[in-house]
Amino acid sequence: MAEGGKHNLERAWTLWFDDQNQGGRKGANEWGSTLKPVYSFRTVEDFWCLYNNIVQPSQLGGRADIHLFKEGIQPKWEDPEFKNGDEQHGGKWTFVVKSKTMLDEHWLNTVLALIGEQFNDTEEIAGAVVSIRPKQCKLCLWTKLETNEEVQTKIGMQFKETLQLGDNDRVTYQFFADEMNNMRRDVYMT
Template sequence: MSTEVAAEVVVAPPANDAEEGTKQSHKLERKWAFWFDTTKPKQGAAWGSTLKKAYTFDTVEEFWCLYDQIFKPSKLTGNADFHLFKAGVEPKWEDPECANGGKWTVSGSRKTNLDGMWLETLMALIGEQFDEADDICGVVVSARQRGDKLSLWTRNATNEAVQMSIGRKWKEIIDVTDKISYSFHDDAKKDKSSRGRYSV
């Protein structure tokens, strides 16, 4: 998907059912934002320099319009990311909400189960299905030649009880039986290791 395609979605807002006078918009508990990163940064450019916010939404209707148009992992080309994060939080380690956090990660495949896991996670987030919803920053789906993955980012990596609860709930939501692990952003910053600190 090119950045031009994503830009077209940004300027074409979802249909407003309220204008039709037949349906009422269903407000979400909080605002969310879709982000995308589908281009390789130029050599020497800072990480995140190609990260773009695509759309912010706060109703169920807006979510489905956006999801139905472009936000599916199977549409990603290699080396691309889609993100759904709480509005006001950038999907970067440097964001204050993410700085002390980490992520649960699960492997998937664009050919088989990634679209389903992505959708189930999105619905769980916007539907506030996690007891520890305030500790969740967002979710990232990454398409890579060496293997696709889904990562659930959280705010407070050192709170093991909260992270374990989130991890167990997420496994249940995405229907994964294999072990998944949680890594601290700080570990990745220091040694580029994806070594997990917790696992469920």
């Protein structure tokens, strides 16, 4: 137990916010210029204090991203956790949220699974992102390494279970190296 009777989490987490409505759309060389860390926490009570006092994803307009990442990892491909020398590693599981009414529930379920260490192979997971866009929203789970297909498939299945998705819903995995090269190579979960 932490000081003051608080309950420690397994690790510390940082919430980041990226308000892409500021100054119009950014070019690739300016990406991340609006990305800011909001708050880091390491106890259950501090998480709920934060969560209960921020705007829910469905209430955000325009273009914005909310990131929850393990403390010390920035939600950028360039972070060393996603690199091995000059080689790009990592990727993300993505679910396209069709209805904003479910966005907040899906985000909360994902966040609770992360901070509660509910995923197997939790060391492979870096964090999660909810992306708010005018036409569709996405929920992504970022992983550090993509080389072990069995581990990635398990993480994807658990992500789908965490979101309580049906058989007809799918999540896709995209490699960061492919995204950087504008390629598309997805692994589909059905």
